[in-house]
Amino acid sequence: MKIETEGGMKLDPQARALLAELDQREPDRTVPGFLADTRQLYERSRIQLSGAVPAVAGCQDLQIPGSAGAVRARCYRPQGSAPGQLLPVIVFFHGGGWVYGGLDSHDTVCRHLANASDAAVIAVDYRLAPENPFPAAVEDALAAVRWVRRTGGELSLDSARLVLAGDSAGGNLVAVTTLQMRDADDAPAAMQVLIYPAVDFAMESPSHHALAEGYALTRFSMLWLRSLYLRQETEIADWRASPLRAASFAGLPPAYVITAGFDPLRDEGQAYAAALEAAGVGVSSECFEGMIHGFLLMGGRVAAAGHAIYRIAQQLRPVFRGMG
Numbered sequence: 435m436k437i438e439t440e441g442g443m444k445l446d447p448q449a450r451a452l453l454a455e456l457d458q459r460e461p462d463r464t465v466p467g468f469l470a471d472t473r474q475l476y477e478r479s480r481i482q483l484s485g486a487v488p489a490v491a492g493c494q495d496l497q498i499p500g501s502a503g504a505v506r507a508r509c510y511r512p513q514g515s516a517p518g519q520l521l522p523v524i525v526f527f528h529g530g531g532w533v534y535g536g537l538d539s540h541d542t543v544c545r546h547l548a549n550a551s552d553a554a555v556i557a558v559d560y561r562l563a564p565e566n567p568f569p570a571a572v573e574d575a576l577a578a579v580r581w582v583r584r585t586g587g588e589l590s591l592d593s594a595r596l597v598l599a600g601d602s603a604g605g606n607l608v609a610v611t612t613l614q615m616r617d618a619d620d621a622p623a624a625m626q627v628l629i630y631p632a633v634d635f636a637m638e639s640p641s642h643h644a645l646a647e648g649y650a651l652t653r654f655s656m657l658w659l660r661s662l663y664l665r666q667e668t669e670i671a672d673w674r675a676s677p678l679r680a681a682s683f684a685g686l687p688p689a690y691v692i693t694a695g696f697d698p699l700r701d702e703g704q705a706y707a708a709a710l711e712a713a714g715v716g717v718s719s720e721c722f723e724g725m726i727h728g729f730l731l732m733g734g735r736v737a738a739a740g741h742a743i744y745r746i747a748q749q750l751r752p753v754f755r756g757m758g
Contacts, residue, residue, distance in 0.1 A: 448738075449724060449726050449736060449738075469533075476530060476535065480539040483732045484734055488545045490512060490545050491511040491516075492510070492515075492517075498578050502573070505561070505577065506559035507537075507556055507557060507559060508541075509589055510555040511548065512553065513549050521554040522552075522554070522596070522624075523556060523592065523597070524596075525578060526556065526558065527598070527603075527604030528557065529728065531603050531655075531663070532603045532662070543731060551754070553754060554590075560607070567663055567664065568669055572607065572674050576611050583621070594621075594757065599629070605632065606633060606677065608628050609628060610673070610675075612686050616686055625690065625750065626686070626689045627692075627750075628692070630699050634676045639702050642701070642702075649726045652698075653698065663675075683713035684713045684715075688715060689717045689719075691710075692722065692746075696724070696726045704719065
């Protein structure tokens with residue numbers, strides 16, 4: 435396992451220690467019940483790695499109307515906020531390869547994000563593949579944002595100060611949703627936060643090959659996840675799956691893009707930031723050079739997770755103040 439350096443970057447000692455504990459052998463995905471079992475394992479492991487659960491002022495489960503039925507969601511109000519206080523809102527899409535994850539796997543992260551940014555967080559439990567392949571998650575994401583815009587006032591949310599954020603597959607949904615909102619002439623979000631986003635299903639960037647094994651997220655597993663999410667290979671070129679392939683990035687909201695140095699998705703995330711900047715979009719991008727994919731959910735073991743939450747809040751607070 436190559437874990438020391440990549441492109442002049444050094445693997446963080448905390449990430450190295452965690453990788454050494456992981457069983458990184460590729461599992462037999464043909465075993466009956468594999469998907470159900472690994473979904474449970476994904477949720478348990480993320481909850482454990484995320485560390486202590488911070489208190490928030492309020493946590494409420496919701497039902498959002500979607501094109502195929504209700505979409506589960508959860509609203510977090512930050513510690514110190516008053517009941518009925520009008521708050522800016524972050525609509526958050528979780529990672530997990532469009533196959534794993536949900537409200538509980540990202541609960542601790544959403545709580546930290548709410549408290550750090552002094553904003554409400556609406557976490558969206560979009561439909562997962564393979565039961566609901568592309569574009570089901572895309573449809574749910576846009577429906578959720580539009581619902582928050584319409585009804586946010588009922589939850590004391592200032593939907594004029596709305597930000598989209600997500601990690602990995604959720605970062606993909608942030609990118610796709612902001613593009614859809616622009617094309618539909620919806621009011622733009624105040625900002626988009628993309629955390630090690632997956633933005634090109636071709637998976638052919640140099641980092642995909644250089645970091646194909648040994649860093650928790652493997653090329654084999656990514657190809658398997660792609661086969662579950664996309665119904666056919668031609669959908670790789672659809673910008674709603676691969677937003678890096680969109681015809682234009684002009685007119686999109688400002689972006690904060692986080693990548694990780696030892697993440698196969700690193701190069702495509704950085705390419706997306708560059709494409710936004712080339713189109714005149716305000717972009718702040720940051721590579722956590724020693725980190726691996728998924729580090730935001732490793733706050734119980736990796737200090738950089740807390741720093742990333744802090745950096746996101748640093749980006750969002752002036753945006754919210756400027757619109758208040």
